[in-house]
Amino acid sequence: GNSVTQMEGPxxxxxxxxxxxxxxxxxTGYPSLxxxxxxxxxxxxxxxxxxxxxxxxSNKGFEATYRKETTSFHLEKGSVxxxxxxxxxxxxxxxxxxxxxxxxxxxxxxxxxxxx
Amino acid sequence: GAVVSQxxxxxxxxxxxxxxxxxxxxxxxxxxxxxYRQFPKQSLMLMATSNEGSKATYEQGVEKDKFLINHASLTxxxxxxxxxxxxDSSFYICSARAGGGGxxxxxxxxxxxxxxx
Numbered sequence: 113g114n115s116v117t118q119m120e121g122p123x124x125x126x127x128x129x130x131x132x133x134x135x136x137x138x139x140t141g142y143p144s145l146x147x148x149x150x151x152x153x154x155x156x157x158x159x160x161x162x163x164x165x166x167x168x169x170s171n172k173g174f175e176a177t178y179r180k181e182t183t184s185f186h187l188e189k190g191s192v193x194x195x196x197x198x199x200x201x202x203x204x205x206x207x208x209x210x211x212x213x214x215x216x217x218x219x220x221x222x223x224x225x226x227x228x
Numbered sequence: 229g230a231v232v233s234q235x236x237x238x239x240x241x242x243x244x245x246x247x248x249x250x251x252x253x254x255x256x257x258x259x260x261x262x263x264y265r266q267f268p269k270q271s272l273m274l275m276a277t278s279n280e281g282s283k284a285t286y287e288q289g290v291e292k293d294k295f296l297i298n299h300a301s302l303t304x305x306x307x308x309x310x311x312x313x314x315x316d317s318s319f320y321i322c323s324a325r326a327g328g329g330g331x332x333x334x335x336x337x338x339x340x341x342x343x344x345x
Contacts, residue, residue, distance in 0.1 A: 116271075148336075153338065154338055155232060155234075155321070155335075155336035155337050155338040155339065156272075156321070156323075156336035157336070158333060201271075201272070215262075215274060215277070216262075216272075216274070216323075216334060217274075218271045218272045219271055220269070220270055220271040221269075221270075221271060
């Protein structure tokens with residue numbers, strides 16, 4: 113079945129540091145890939161997505177590139193802010209017909225804390 | 229973006245009682261709703277998918293008779309945990325989607341923390 117593996121946290125950074133959160137996946141067919149962010153007390157929000165190989169998703173300074181050859185979708189940001197402190201989830205949406213189609217499979221989440 | 233609400237945000241109940249959690253799409257019609265369960269420091273686990281007016285489709289290993297899902301309207305789905313036990317304590321998250329298949333974005337509620345004593 114489909115699976116997503118995320119870098120374990122928590123990750124603690126100083127403001128303006130570079131961020132990378134690793135994400136690799138296992139899936140059949142050509143899944144779409146997502147990063148969701150969950151701020152304290154709120155629901156998951158879509159941060160960015162990529163629907164095919166070599167696509168780059170970007171939003172709010174965050175970027176991730178869909179690498180089919182390495183089955184990865186690592187999240188990066190050049191300069192983090194305190195307001196980026198949250199839990200980040202990598203996810204894939206199955207493309208193959210059958211039971212996985214249209215369903216999201218999540219990684220375990222990575223807690224990011226950014227200090228001033 | 230679209231807003232999904234959940235009520236209550238947290239609930240404590242005694243073992244053996246039932247608890248109902250509501251999920252509402254506030255500004256769009258949700259043809260499909262999903263219910264997830266999240267354990268501490270773990271991923272979201274899909275419990276079931278429901279389409280408005282149809283019976284929910286449960287994931288393997290999820291007890292249908294324990295976790296009753298109703299999706300009676302395009303803006304409301306409910307999850308009822310029947311005869312709750314301490315092992316049912318968890319964080320339950322709903323998600324709603326405006327259309328079928330993979331073309332539509334899913335919007336997530338803020339979650340409901342259930343504690344069974």
